[in-house]
Amino acid sequence: MEVIARTKERFPANPLDDLQFKGLQQAIQSLNSEQLAWASGYLAGLVALQPMGNEAANESPALTILYATQGGNARSVAESLAVRAQDQGYALRLVSAENYRARDLAKEQLLIVVISTQGEGEPPESAFELFKYLRSKKTAQLKNLRYAIFGLGDSSYDHFCEAAKELDHLLKAQDAKTLVKRIDADVDFQQHLMHWQTEVLQSVERVLPSDQAKIIPILRSTTVRHDRNNPYQAELLERRRITTEDALTEIHHLALEIDPAVIQYQPGDALGLFFRNDPAQIEEILSLTGLEGSAQVTLEQQNISLTEALTDRLELTQLHPSVVKNWSSMADNRDLNTIAEDQTSLRGFVRNRQLIDLISDFPTDLDEQSLVNLLHTQQPRLYSIASSQNSIEEEIHLTVAALRYKSHNCDHLGGASGYLTQRIKEGDPLGVYVVKNPSFKLPQATDRPIIMVGAGTGIAPYRAFLQEREALGSTGRNWLVLGNRHFHRDFLYQTDWLNYRKSGLLNRISLAFSRDERERTYVQARLYEERAELYHWLQEGAHLYVCGSLEMEKGVHHSLIAIAQDQGGLDEASAIEYIESLREQGRYQRDVY
């Protein structure tokens, strides 16, 4: 991936789309430097023979597939559509939102957008520019545009698929036409996918028959790609608890072994992973329902035992509203029915409950297969990677907090975090795949100063950042702003930071331990205390990163606006604009969950 990074740096306006670029990379990956030099001459000669831009495939693409992804799902949906469209011979452009020039919308004829929603109904970071353009008053009319939107979301949150809805609304407002009806897909989006793709392609065919479309040669990747449909089996090398026994949160450090020839990642990327559900909980489910674990069930056209389905394939810990609804129709319990009828109370209900609570509180008769049919398949969980491949080539490190909560007098443990902190043993395999996070990346210019703000396990990517900067010998200054609860109990990776400070890599470290003093102090307060220094760094071109909970991010954002007012002598509106401008320049990046 380094090739991409450097190339983009030298040629900021990369005119290739993702597929073209990937094809180019595949074509040249085996060339040595002498061969590359020859090839560059050859390509330059071709340019000289052709009038500039005449035949370029993306000059007026028949079809553009745009994705704005957070966890990688939107990208995989977009990619699979692109593959099917190419099979039908369409010249198309597949592009991630952060590489898309919003003004090009006016030139589009057919636009398919796959977009997820983050936080409180916001679009993913990568689509920030696009939305800003569409929300502004400068937007061009889009009369010639036909579009389709596939929205990804999770109906257990408020503002379900809000980004997709807003985009739909914004495009309509500019007179763009709907190609097919918008899909608001829930966590089980796979089930809508084939149908939607077929519908989209049929509509495209009607508007733009494929015999009129440019036929392009199809480049097929020969390397095996690991994604959520084909996870890589990594081996757990080590797991250790890195908070003390008396810490309020149990946090573990995990090291996974990977083959660097197959799995590549960059600092800021996340790791998607599948986990095994708790056998004790499965026992309890079986005993409460009276179902047989050894009974054979059918799941995705496979015959397996119920126990196996519950252990490895089905979602037991993140209770989904649709599961509650379906359960209520079977259980026919008045209380549950009332809950299921109201979206708000349904969301409140699922927030702190797992399947086991539903089964024990609202018993009903069902057979093995109906239980399987009722449940969703397991959703992979994403964790920020806490290591740099340039530093530790064959490993991926994760920082995992055990999610524990008490709800209606029962102790609950998170599904993935429970597996990763309590049950997985050294040597066990774990199905993983890398989820690129292009909107949380170190600056290309290695001499740029960076400010890293994080709380709790939100500091994980900064360990990767600093490892990377150490491995590359980056000269930019580094400032770490960390928060957690107790200095002595949960100062995550303290000795790493102290070593980096000693070696001179880490120039400044600021800390907020909220429970050490009577008055609770958080990172945003610490930032404001050190506002003169912070503003000074920003004026010197520092990139600012924020990783952690939504709530923390909000606090930090307010603090930044206040700092810009105080230090820059700006009024509130200008201060907000200043912070927004940092975002536009890619100097204010966030990874929030």
Add this chain to the structure above:
Amino acid sequence: MDIKVNPNELIKANSRYLRGTLEQSMADQATGALSADDAQISKFHGFYEQDDRDQRQSRQQQFLEPYYSFMLRARLPGGVCTPQQWLTIDAVGRELGNGTIRLTTRQTFQYHGILKRNLKPLIKRINQAMIDSIGGCGDVNRNVLCNPNPEHSELHQTVHDWARRISEHLLPKTRAYHEIWLDGEPVAGGESEPLYGETYLPRKFKTAVAVPPYNDVDVYTNDLGFVAIAEGGHLSGFNVLAGGGMGATHDDPTTFPRLADELGFITPEQTLAVAEAIVAVQRDFGDRVSRRHARLKYTIQRMGLASFIDEVEQRAGVQFKPSHSVQFTSQGDRYGWVADGENRWYLTLYIENGRIADTPEANLMSGLRKIASMHQGDFRITPSQNLIIAGVSARQKQHIENIAREYGLISNAQTPTRLASLACVALPTCPQAMAEGERYFPRFLDRIEEIAARYGIQQQAVVMRMTGCPNGCARPYVAEIGLIGKGPGRYNLQLGGDGKGLRLNRLFRKNLTENELLKIIDELFHLYAEKKLTDEGFGDFSVRYGLVKPVINPAEDYHDTP
């Protein structure tokens, strides 16, 4: 010549009269520790950086630095404090320390487990109660010991005054302490340290004042000793002693414990001049290359006693008179009530290991707080880590005794040996410790008591002292039985002290496990019970019977085999 001055000397020299970078170290939130240099300088301010050694390994696994905290030792000349001061000492220990108060063999108290952020508030609080910690540790004169003699209150008053004046006189003059901890105004240049100079002393320096016949301060184990000579209940002067010291290094024959030499007699008004001259000679002649050989005892050994005395007399402008003859009869405390001639009462409490805490067994801390809130006299910490409730009126005597009994401060359960014995702090906090001290000693004594009972000598006091390392905080080299930590669970066994602090003991067996120790002590007690003369103490017996040869001149013969 290729001699490198000890790195500590450079740290002191560069510290701007003990300021170092302490303020930056205190402000650094990323670590609970100080910078390495500041951890040396901090000792002069009374506190040591320590870490919980029990947690070291697990925290390393957790990417966490060691659990750093600080031990702060106050300056409390002669161990005397008022009940009001005690209430502050108690509250600070509960609120800013680890909830305990540790009485020490230097007649002061120390706090353990102070977190870095609590240091400044703690130092402020004790200073508000007129107690400071200047020179609690470090290469200066430490807390001055003074016999807390309860029986002659007037003589005690006079002698204690001298102890206090010696302590004040030998204090560093730098304003660093006031600037850093008490928000004093910074000094605008031109500061100087007339006695110590910018490198202070080569090593720690200990001073004690004894009132015969009690040698509870172990006066011969100090760098500088004053033995009060009284005539008709009034102080007529002091015998001056110099060159005592306990510390040694395992298996290094160039190091040894040593008892102080007698320099001669002086009158009271010559006291400060002589004390200052001795400190100055040590400042100028002490070894600044090897800290192992930097105490005054090695300086005198090297100079020769006669030249040392010449140098001191010249600098002090004093001629030593011949020493008065004195008799010491014991080195420990006497427990229970005694009265002075003026109808005031003194209650000496046995505090196991000097550790004052509220535990499931006894709420000593609460009991003392209750006593302090009604007591009219003062408190005196003894050199054996015990506590005297001093100057109690006849009217309050019974009331105080009732409280003491209610809170377990008085118990009749201890054997004479336990009451005569000492252990240092050692693990888990002391960075020097090689083996356990106070955490283990009471259990070890249980076993010793069983053995003593087996041979019918349970009413015989044997002075036993255990330390976790050879530095000698509990003065193990003048015990009848010394146990000196060698490694985890292993001790050197020393025999031959005389029970009065006038004779060094000698290594008898090396590197023993608990079982080996108990087996040997069983044999020795058996032998002692059979062969001892009437009224012969165990230490005297072990020398007379030839178990060990007495130490005559430690520089020459300390490392001889028994």
